[in-house]
Amino acid sequence: MDFKLTEEQELVRQNMREFTEKYVDPIAAEIDENSRYPAEVIEKLAEGGWLGMPFPQEYGGAGTDYLTYIIAVEEMSRSCASTGFTMSLHIGLVSGAIYNFGNEDQKKKFLVPMAKGQYMGAFAFTEPGAGTDVSAATSTAVLDGDEYVINGTKTFTSNGPVADIYVAFAWTDKSKGRKGMSAFIVPKGTPGLRVGEHFKKMGLRSSQTSEMIFKDCRVPKENLLGEEGQGLQIAMDSFDHGRIGIAAQAVGITQAALDESISYSKQRVQFGKPIARQQAIQWMIADMGTDLSAARFLTYHAAWLKDQGKPFSKEASMAKLFAAEMAAKHTSKAVQIHGGYGFCKGFKVERLMRDAKFTEIGEGTSEAQRMVIAGNLLR
Amino acid sequence: MPRIVVCFKWVIDEAYIRTGASQELDLENVDYKLSDYDRNAIEEAVRLKEEYGGSLVGITVGVPEATKGIKDALSRGPEKAYFINDASFDNLEPSQTATILADVVSSQIEYDLIICGEGSSDLYAQQVGPRLAEKLGIPCISYVQKLGIENGEIIAERKMEEGVEVVAAPMPALVTVVPDINSPRVPGLKDTLMASKKPVISITKDQLSQTYEPCLQTAGILAASMERNCVKFGGELEGIAGFVESLLKEGVIS
Numbered sequence: 001m002d003f004k005l006t007e008e009q010e011l012v013r014q015n016m017r018e019f020t021e022k023y024v025d026p027i028a029a030e031i032d033e034n035s036r037y038p039a040e041v042i043e044k045l046a047e048g049g050w051l052g053m054p055f056p057q058e059y060g061g062a063g064t065d066y067l068t069y070i071i072a073v074e075e076m077s078r079s080c081a082s083t084g085f086t087m088s089l090h091i092g093l094v095s096g097a098i099y100n101f102g103n104e105d106q107k108k109k110f111l112v113p114m115a116k117g118q119y120m121g122a123f124a125f126t127e128p129g130a131g132t133d134v135s136a137a138t139s140t141a142v143l144d145g146d147e148y149v150i151n152g153t154k155t156f157t158s159n160g161p162v163a164d165i166y167v168a169f170a171w172t173d174k175s176k177g178r179k180g181m182s183a184f185i186v187p188k189g190t191p192g193l194r195v196g197e198h199f200k201k202m203g204l205r206s207s208q209t210s211e212m213i214f215k216d217c218r219v220p221k222e223n224l225l226g227e228e229g230q231g232l233q234i235a236m237d238s239f240d241h242g243r244i245g246i247a248a249q250a251v252g253i254t255q256a257a258l259d260e261s262i263s264y265s266k267q268r269v270q271f272g273k274p275i276a277r278q279q280a281i282q283w284m285i286a287d288m289g290t291d292l293s294a295a296r297f298l299t300y301h302a303a304w305l306k307d308q309g310k311p312f313s314k315e316a317s318m319a320k321l322f323a324a325e326m327a328a329k330h331t332s333k334a335v336q337i338h339g340g341y342g343f344c345k346g347f348k349v350e351r352l353m354r355d356a357k358f359t360e361i362g363e364g365t366s367e368a369q370r371m372v373i374a375g376n377l378l379r
Numbered sequence: 380m381p382r383i384v385v386c387f388k389w390v391i392d393e394a395y396i397r398t399g400a401s402q403e404l405d406l407e408n409v410d411y412k413l414s415d416y417d418r419n420a421i422e423e424a425v426r427l428k429e430e431y432g433g434s435l436v437g438i439t440v441g442v443p444e445a446t447k448g449i450k451d452a453l454s455r456g457p458e459k460a461y462f463i464n465d466a467s468f469d470n471l472e473p474s475q476t477a478t479i480l481a482d483v484v485s486s487q488i489e490y491d492l493i494i495c496g497e498g499s500s501d502l503y504a505q506q507v508g509p510r511l512a513e514k515l516g517i518p519c520i521s522y523v524q525k526l527g528i529e530n531g532e533i534i535a536e537r538k539m540e541e542g543v544e545v546v547a548a549p550m551p552a553l554v555t556v557v558p559d560i561n562s563p564r565v566p567g568l569k570d571t572l573m574a575s576k577k578p579v580i581s582i583t584k585d586q587l588s589q590t591y592e593p594c595l596q597t598a599g600i601l602a603a604s605m606e607r608n609c610v611k612f613g614g615e616l617e618g619i620a621g622f623v624e625s626l627l628k629e630g631v632i633s
Contacts, residue, residue: 007446007450010447011447011450011454012568015566049569053568
């Protein structure tokens with residue numbers, strides 16, 4: 001076993017930290033408060049080549065391994081979980097779907113500008129009545145001549161209001177069950193596609209989330225991603241990838257909670273000494289550090305498996321499940337350590353606690369992860 | 380077109396230093412970083428190269444394990460790096476560092492301009508730059524906050540305590556820069572990945588023309604401690620008089 005990161009991986013972490021210190025830390029609280037999409041940061045990420053990290057250079061990427069990309073998401077999330085999520089969503093979920101299932105023409109046309117950060121991606125999958133239960137989806141796509149006509153409403157579409165490329169899912173033949181759904185690449189501005197209601201979220205507030213409404217939305221046949229009927233497989237595979245990103249996001253959030261807790265507890269004096277010298281606080285911090293290490297190892301292991309070309313679906317779910325639940329638990333503890341101050345706006349832990357909750361829900365709830373894990377273990 | 384050399388140092392990141400019970404520094408679990416002002420030096424070198432063309436190489440003295448530092452520096456712009464390394468180079472004093480740098484620069488590198496940070500993040504002795512210039516027999520301009528080249532001369536603005544001094548020097552010359560000179564850009568991902576592919580010229584101790592004995596001995600390094608005490612004064616006449624007296628006693632006012 002080798003637990004050592006390469007010098008490149010360490011430098012990438014360091015450079016991402018430098019990036020966040022310069023461009024993200026100063027605005028993280030403001031974009032959360034105002035629910036503002038940090039277009040200027042996304043532009044800087046694009047300039048730095050961060051938005052196509054794991055894709056080969058011929059597709060506009062940087063050609064790093066998955067672990068390096070995961071480290072960058074973690075480090076970004078430590079500063080701003082919303083922006084970390086935007087990276088993970090754009091790279092791991094959406095661009096990844098096109099990289100893994102797109103044909104050469106689709107990769108040239110869509111993946112290259114996405115990897116360069118000129119186009120941002122969104123994943124139009126969840127529906128008002130179909131969350132974890134995918135079979136309840138109602139969106140349809142009907143082939144009419146050389147075009148598919150998509151109808152349906154998608155909800156909780158992250159990046160919905162700001163994306164240029166949507167990977168959208170609809171039934172092409174519901175009677176075929178799991179093999180009846182297909183995936184489509186739908187560019188912004190396609191007639192019949194419009195952004196619906198914007199959601200006001202408790203956390204991850206600078207990430208933009210909306211409904212996406214497809215009404216007789218016609219996309220050319222060549223925008224079918226993969227084969228007809230392969231949609232669900234594409235979605236599940238993309239979620240497997242995406243989950244490592246959400247796990248990394250949760251690890252970044254927990255790291256930030258630990259950083260804040262250590263720093264605050266050393267300064268805050270009660271009963272004549274810093275609260276860091278009270279056993280009650282020490283135990284919280286010890287647990288936080290321990291769970292953080294475990295979550296990080298699970299996450300890096302999932303990414304490493306992916307890099308080795310080995311199956312990683314179960315491990316990605318385990319990483320996501322554990323890292324998310326630890327983020328939720330320990331950001332709450334971090335607020336506890338901060339006491340009344342932690343309950344008020346102005347201290348980072350308050351934002352961390354709200355952002356952490358997302359990681360237990362987005363890209364598959366903790367319950368959905370347990371289904372995947374149990375399914376794998378009981379096979 | 381200027382041939383620029385930039386000096387850099389790989390130092391302990393002070394954020395990781397812990398203080399022990401008797402004020403000793405715990406350096407067991409530290410991480411390293413590029414010295415802060417050296418980032419400004421590299422950035423300025425890159426900026427000059429963008430403006431005037433020419434070439435840019437980096438040079439450092441350190442222990443053989445400092446390879447990450449070389450990559451870090453290379454990711455910020457230099458085309459190649461000279462890495463003078465030996466296991467014994469972990470605690471050099473400034474005069475040794477300057478002598479070693481001068482040895483390699485004078486024998487192996489053609490240059491018009493050498494840029495150093497004003498001081499290093501760890502010791503901040505501000506010695507290496509001026510000593511290196513002295514050993515090379517070239518002009519040294521310190522405290523530089525603005526730098527340009529006109530008619531083959533270096534034009535530099537020096538940040539002085541009271542005002543700004545503008546000076547010129549013929550090339551080759553050496554300048555040491557203060558952080559006001561620029562805001563170093565963050566290396567992009569591709570810069571970081573490319574850094575591993577740039578040439579590194581490794582120079583070992585036995586390739587140097589002489590050995591360098593230290594003229595300083597470090598007896599110990601302890602954390603500085605600041606004694607704070609809290610004295611309360613009332614708002615009445617007596618309290619104010621006591622406050623003034625206390626300030627006089629502490630030498631805050633006279």
